[in-house]
Amino acid sequence: MTDRKQRDAMEKHRSNEQLMKEGKKRFLEELHKQIHTMEQLLHRMEEDYEERLPAHFYRYAHTLKGSAPIFGFARVGAVAGVLADEWEWALENTAGCPARQSLQNSKANLQQLMMEAAIIERELQLNEKREQGGRTTGLTGKLLVIDDDDVLRSFLVRRLELDGYIVHEAASVESAQQRLREELYDLILLDLMMHPQSGYELFDYLREDPTLKWIPLIVLSARSGVQDKVRCLTLGANDYVVKPFDYEELAARIFSLLSRVKNFEQLAFRDPLTGVFNRRYFDQQIEQELLRVSRYPAPISIAFLDIDRFKLINDTYGHAIGDLVLQGLAYLLQQQLRTSDFLARFGGEEFVVVMPNTAGDQARSLMETVLQLTHRQPVAQYEGQSYSVTFSCGVAEWSPDTTTEEWVALADEAMYRAKQQGRDRVLLAGGSANAAMRPAPDPSLRRKRVLVADDDGILRSILASRLKKLAYEVTEAGNGEEAYQYLTENDVDLCILDGVMPKMSGFDLLKKMKSAPDGRFRHTRVLMLSGKKRDEDIAAALQLGADEYMSKPFSLVELDMRVSQLLEDAT
Structure with a gap:
């Protein structure tokens, strides 16, 4: 009996959806006709005014105002409501009517109705394509x-x-x-x-x-x-x-x-084999990146990497396998790099990565992460056989007293030192080998720990992924209680906190942190993210102990800069 009720309910739901879809199509057809008629009425009132015409125009606008929201077209209803209010005087049929002013005021709103009709038409077309399993996107950008x-x-x-x-x-x-x-x-x-x-x-x-x-x-x-x-x-x-x-x-x-x-x-x-940028693009873009840094100062680093023993791969397995290895490593690099970075094939088996807004240590850490991935997974497969490689990498951070040629040479020289020290490592220009080849790090020099507390799962995931690529240790929390529990059990350098969350809001969490005994959270920086933009909300967050406040939506580039600054201040 329960199954039958569920089937009946589902069938009723499908029937209602079909009726609504048909109703929307019919409404759109009528909307086009009504807009055309209203356009003609305005034209007639301009050319040869008749007292009955304003009332006709009002009735069309009033009808749309009531019917459009029924089919989910609230914007059409809102614009029609403005038009109806503009011509409501026509019902009173009084002397001294403001027809001329109403005519002038209505032209822009009627144009907006036409735009809304075009939007609706496109939305219905896309929905129909999706239902038929067709593609709905073309060229992107x-x-x-x-x-x-x-x-x-x-x-x-x-x-x-x-x-x-x-x-x-x-x-x-x-x-x-x-x-x-x-x-x-x-x-x-x-x-x-x-x-x-x-x-x-x-x-x-x-x-x-x-x-x-x-x-x-x-x-x-x-x-x-x-x-x-x-x-x-x-x-x-x-x-x-x-x-x-x-x-x-x-x-x-x-x-x-x-x-x-x-x-x-x-x-x-573009390099035709790997699809990444080529040497020509690198030479052009690197100068542009440095010009940008000169205008808007920020760290920037490059990494040169060379596949270890690539000649042996070509000699042993052939150039076709060598090409697959180049393509596979290029793909692995692209998957790990941030959207602000760019990758170019410099020549042969050499690649170069440009990382804006990235200090040398951060760049080295990012490349070490990629190198560790080559240890765990092959970069190419062919006819059931897997092919793994490692690479040697040199990283250099740009300084204002360094020319482009000197900067590139620093990274190149560090890469050759990595080769000489045994390959399969990342060296920072002027530094030593990568973490895998060095003694265990001092626990006091641990990676900065960041807690991202936000009930928006997509945004939380984006922020966590971005911060992990900057070499921070990142933990996620989906509500205020979960975030507070983690804060009480762990030392956290930075808490990125959503203002509105279930179970405990960001503002309530700040209050608990502020009132905690012994000032246990005094070393934890707080960056508040909130859709609230009023001055009093910002002031309240800062008064409760937030170190920074950013209103949603926000720039991810600006977020990176503020996070870096807060964590530098925390050292």
């Missing part, structure tokens, strides 16, 4: 949309995300510059006329920074004059699109531009 028009910017972000892109947004030149300092983008969409700074002011910023000037740029502008087009294209824009534009045309331009850039990159900057 990370885009930055810069526009001070909140409505258009929001539409572009949501619509481009539906097309499979990662999309960030900025409402001003200043916030765009901040984004560009923190992230690497594949393409920029830039509004020309913004306040208080125009898009033109970003051209100089992009052109003067070697790390940014090659990013493809599409200008979006209401100005259709030849003079603006010529000026933007001369300043470095790759394309110029006049507002209002058709989204499908813009999407095609983005796809075409990204495809050309990626094809060019593949041919010019």
Whole structure:
């Protein structure tokens, strides 16, 4: 009987889902018709005003306001509600009606309704593809949309995300510059006329920074004059699109531009065997990284590694197996490196890793981790046989009084010393062999211990993985009680603490830490992460003992810097 009830409930649920899906399709069809009719009504009122037309327009808006949320389209309902409020005066049929003002106010909202309809249509198409098992993504890339028009910017972000892109947004030149300092983008969409700074002011910023000037740029502008087009294209824009534009045309331009850039990159900057960057890319990018460091000071290190006895592999098993080994090691390295690092094949069996925001000791630790993995797992397999290798590696941290050539030579020399000392080790320029070849470390010099306490499992996992790669010992907790229990039983150097968690909030946990006897947590630094952005919440966290406070969402680059600073202060 219970099974039958469950089957009936599941069948009813499926039936309701099907009815809702059909209802959404029907609603979208009617929405397009209603928007078209409302557009015609506005046009007629502008051309030949009739007293009955405003009431007709109001009824369409009022109907949408009530029906859209039923099908889950709250944004459509909200915009329709604004339009209904704008024309509500038409029901009173009073003299001195504000028709002209209402006409002007309604044009932008009607345009927003059209955008929302386009979003809904794309969402329904993607859902249908998923149900049929079809692919829903095409070319990917990370885009930055810069526009001070909140409505258009929001539409572009949501619509481009539906097309499979990662999309960030900025409402001003200043916030765009901040984004560009923190992230690497594949393409920029830039509004020309913004306040208080125009898009033109970003051209100089992009052109003067070697790390940014090659990013493809599409200008979006209401100005259709030849003079603006010529000026933007001369300043470095790759394309110029006049507002209002058709989204499908813009999407095609983005796809075409990204495809050309990626094809060019593949041919010019990628090693055809391993797929990682080549020597040409390294030579270009290393100079750009150092220019970035000169502007925004931070540590940066490189690692040179050479596969041990690679010639013997080629001579014994043949060059085909040697190629598989190169591909396998390149893949292993890419899996272990952070998104901010980049890997290049320097030549033959040599690879080089560039690690921004990384001190020499941290870089050495990261490469030692990779080396230990080669001890535990093969890098290639062929016809049932496994092939394992080790490598010798030299690491060097850059210092301001060192030229690029000297810096590279330091890492190269450390790598050759590693070869001479027996291979299968990592040496820091000016230092000794890796931990596996050294005496056991002094317990007082243990790795810094970090506790990540957050009920968001995905975010917690991302933070833990990132910090482990920085050579910290990391423990995770999914709620406040679990975090407090761990803190009482272990010495923790840094607690990254979510403000809102089940069982015990981050704020309550701070209170318990502050009131603990004998000041037992006085050496534990606390970095509070919270979606609360009010000044009083920040002040409360700091008063309770938090050392730093970051509001969600936050930059992972900035988080790395704050964690490093807090742990340095704790030494």
